[in-house]
Amino acid sequence: MYKLNKYTLLYMMFLPLFIYSCKKDDNNDPTFNLFSVQDDINFGQELKNEIHSNPAQYPVLDKSQYAEAYNHMSRIRDSILNTGKLIYADRFNWEIDIIQNDSVLNAFCAPGGYICVYTGIIKFLDNEAQLAGVLGHEMAHADRRHSTDQLTKAYGLSILLGILVGNNSGQLTQIASDLAAGVATLAFSRDAEYEADEYSVRYLCPTSYDSEGVGGFFEKMSGSPQPPEFLSTHPNPDNRLAEIESLANQLDCGVGELFTESYQNVKNSLP
C-alpha cells in the first residue's frame, strides 16, 4: 500500500512535466495545455456544425449571394495572416461566416480558427481598423489556444487523476459532454483578454491599419448600451485602453490608417 502511494505520487509529479515538454515542442506555445492542436480544430468543427444545423438561430449569410461582403472579410483576415505573426496561420483554415443579426454586437473565433462575425458588430463599428482590431483580437484567442488552456485549468487535474487512477469512465464522459456544451460559451480569463489585445496590436502593427484599432472598438463600446453577448465571454480588464496604447508605442507601430470612408463599402455590402 505504501509503495502504491509512493509511485502514484511520483507519477503525479512527473507526468505533467512530461506532457508539458511534449506540447512545448509540438506547437511552439509554452503554455501548459493538455489538449492537442487537432483537438482545437475538432472543437471548432463541432461548433461550425452546430451553427450550420441551426439556421433559425444562426442565419449565416449566403456566400455566393453576398460574395462582396465575404471578400471584404477575407481581405481583412488575410492582411492579418500575412504578417507571419500567427503560429497556426497555415494549420488552421480560418474560415469566416457572417451571421445576419443586426442586434447582436459580437464576433468570435472558435478554437481551430473558425470565425463568426455578426452583421450587428460590422454596422456598429466606425472604420475598418476597428474591425481589423476586433478580428485580430478574436484570432489571437484561437492562435494562442486560450479556450483549451482554460479547459486545461478547469479539467486538467481531473483528467490527470483519471489517467492515474485508471477507472473513471463516468467522470471522463461527463467532462466530454461539458466540453462540447461549454467550449463556445466559455468566458476567457482577464489575462487571456490582455493577451488577445496585445496580439491584436502585434498583428496590426506591420499592416497599414492603425494598430490600436481594437482599442477604438472597446472605447466605442463603453459609450453605448453594453453588448452582453461580447462581454459575457470577454470580460473587460482594467486599463485596457492604456495597455493597448502603451504597447503600440513600445512597438513603435507609428500612425496607421483607419479607412473610415472606404468602410462604408463594407457596410453597404451587407443586407
Ligand SMILES: [Zn+2]
Ligand atoms: Zn476577448
